[in-house]
Amino acid sequence: MITCPLCGHKEEVILTDSCQFFYQCRNCNKMIRPKGQDCCIFCSYVTVPSPSI
Numbered sequence: 001m002i003t004c005p006l007c008g009h010k011e012e013v014i015l016t017d018s019c020q021f022f023y024q025c026r027n028c029n030k031m032i033r034p035k036g037q038d039c040c041i042f043c044s045y046v047t048v049p050s051p052s053i
């Protein structure tokens with residue numbers, strides 16, 4: 001699950017084999033980007049660890 005930092009919408013995401021830098025929220029249609037030094041949105045917003053590269 002990913003939680004949109006802008007509107008708080010929770011949504012299921014499919015984890016891919018690689019990091020995903022952007023994610024578009026289906027609720028507010030804003031592009032979510034990683035926080036700070038995080039390499040991908042999974043690191044910032046998803047509760048499971050990012051898949052390794």
Ligand SMILES: [Zn+2]
Pocket residue numbers: 004005006007008009025026027028029030
């Ligand atoms: Zn949103």
